[in-house]
Amino acid sequence: MKEYPIIFNTEMVQAILAGRKTQTRRVVKNVMPDNCLWIKKPTKIRNGTTTHVLDAPKYNLCPLGKAGDRLWVRETWQGPLVDCEKAYDLFKDPTPYQKVENCVYKADGVAVPEYIDCDDNFRQGWRPSIHMPRWASRITLEITNVRVERLQDISEQDAIAEGITNISVLSKYIFSTLWESIYGFDSWSSNPWVWVIEFKKVK
Numbered sequence: 001m002k003e004y005p006i007i008f009n010t011e012m013v014q015a016i017l018a019g020r021k022t023q024t025r026r027v028v029k030n031v032m033p034d035n036c037l038w039i040k041k042p043t044k045i046r047n048g049t050t051t052h053v054l055d056a057p058k059y060n061l062c063p064l065g066k067a068g069d070r071l072w073v074r075e076t077w078q079g080p081l082v083d084c085e086k087a088y089d090l091f092k093d094p095t096p097y098q099k100v101e102n103c104v105y106k107a108d109g110v111a112v113p114e115y116i117d118c119d120d121n122f123r124q125g126w127r128p129s130i131h132m133p134r135w136a137s138r139i140t141l142e143i144t145n146v147r148v149e150r151l152q153d154i155s156e157q158d159a160i161a162e163g164i165t166n167i168s169v170l171s172k173y174i175f176s177t178l179w180e181s182i183y184g185f186d187s188w189s190s191n192p193w194v195w196v197i198e199f200k201k202v203k
Contacts, residue, residue: 004064006071006141007129009182013075013107015163016139016201023161026064027183028053028148028193035193037061053193057146062195065143071199073139074132078113078125079103098135105138140203145196151179152191161198 006024008016015021031037035053039061042048051059060066080102082090090097104113106126114124154162159171164178176188 001068001070002065003070003072005074005132005134005137006064007074009129010076010107012163013073013105013139015165016073016141017107019201020165021161021163022198022200023158024197024199025151025154025162025179025194026197028056028195029063031193054148056148062146062197064195064197065146067143067145069143070202071141071143071197072134072137073141074129074137075139076106076126076129077103077132077136078115078127079136081113081115098133100136100138103136103138138203139201141199142202143197143199145198147196148193149196150191151188151194152176158196 008024012021012024028037031053032050036050037053037056039049039051039059051061056062057066064071080090080094080097080099081104082097082102086097104110112124112126114122154172154175156169156171159175160167162175162178164171164174180186180188
């Protein structure tokens with residue numbers, strides 16, 4: 001079993017915590033014009049080996065892992081936060097304070113946190129998810145299945161599993177607007193190949 005980091009925005013973290021989100025889709029990168037991926041890239045002394053993108057999960061080519069692997073979630077956060085009288089100890093050696101219980105998370109709907117910086121100035125703000133270290137991650141997911149499909153092949157039921165709150169026959173459309181809000185204009189209409197990662201929350 002291996003562990004990999006994965007970033008989710010605040011709304012998707014809330015959906016995971018609520019038990020609504022059990023799937024995520026990520027674009028398959030480096031797909032060749034013939035819809036193949038490299039299994040082994042060519043070198044000066046040997047030819048490379050490719051497979052059709054639909055068969056990629058059989059060769060464990062997904063960069064986020066395979067069934068049984070785990071994902072630790074990166075989300076918007078702040079920490080470690082301590083009382084004023086402990087600030088000096090924190091700056092001297094932060095290790096004892098690097099615990100989930102000393103952090104706050106935007107997905108919990110709390111106020112923007114205040115903290116003291118190394119110059120004894122009061123600050124206010126969140127830290128972006130990309131900067132979250134492993135120790136600050138409070139959510140761990142276990143991958144239960146990996147497959148590949150075209151983005152627009154998502155079913156209404158799978159759109160709901162992506163965390164869509166308005167469960168209806170419009171779930172797929174709502175998911176498409178969410179996708180474009182994250183990946184930009186035309187990202188839905190371009191219909192890329194995507195990794196479909198199914199998971200369950202274990203922590």
